Amino acid sequence: MARMHSRKKGKSGSTKPTSPVKPSWLRHSEQEIELIITKLSKEGKSPSQIGVILRDIYGIPYVGLVLKKSITEVLASKKISAEIPEDLLALVRKAVLVRKHMDKNSHDMTAKRGLQLTESKIQRLTKYYRRISRLAQEWKYDPATATMYLE
Secondary structure (H helix, E strand, O other), rough: OOOOOOEEEEEOOOOOOOEEEEEEEOOOHHHHHHHHHHHHHHEEEEEEEHHHHHHHHHOOHHHHHHHHOHHHOOOOOOOOOOOOHHHHHHHHHHHHHHHHHHHHOOOOOOHHHHHHHHHHHHHHHHHHHHHHHOOOOOOOOOOOOOOHHHH
């Protein structure tokens, strides 16, 4: 599949484990893994950071194989998921930082184009998340109030 805003094609850099079965050497039970996920989430970690920690520190290669559901599904079942999805939040943060850069460097046309592309991605994702009811129907990206997402 082609990249969204360039003429390049390519694959993602990561690959899932080859075997679709639970590893035999895994020493953590499903309840322990769910407790670790909730503990890390309460510490303020994002779902992708939780996945990296589970892989690197706890030796759990892929949570989906063990629990039969993703980290975000575990967090949603425990009712501790974030109100704004992680990928949308990252794009909003990027747009805020580019706007801050544009305030100082108003003639940077490359940054202006990057901001346009980023904001179009934000609009597309917002429309998708509203459609699947992950975001409230009245949620709207506003560049003026988006700086509150930097905290």
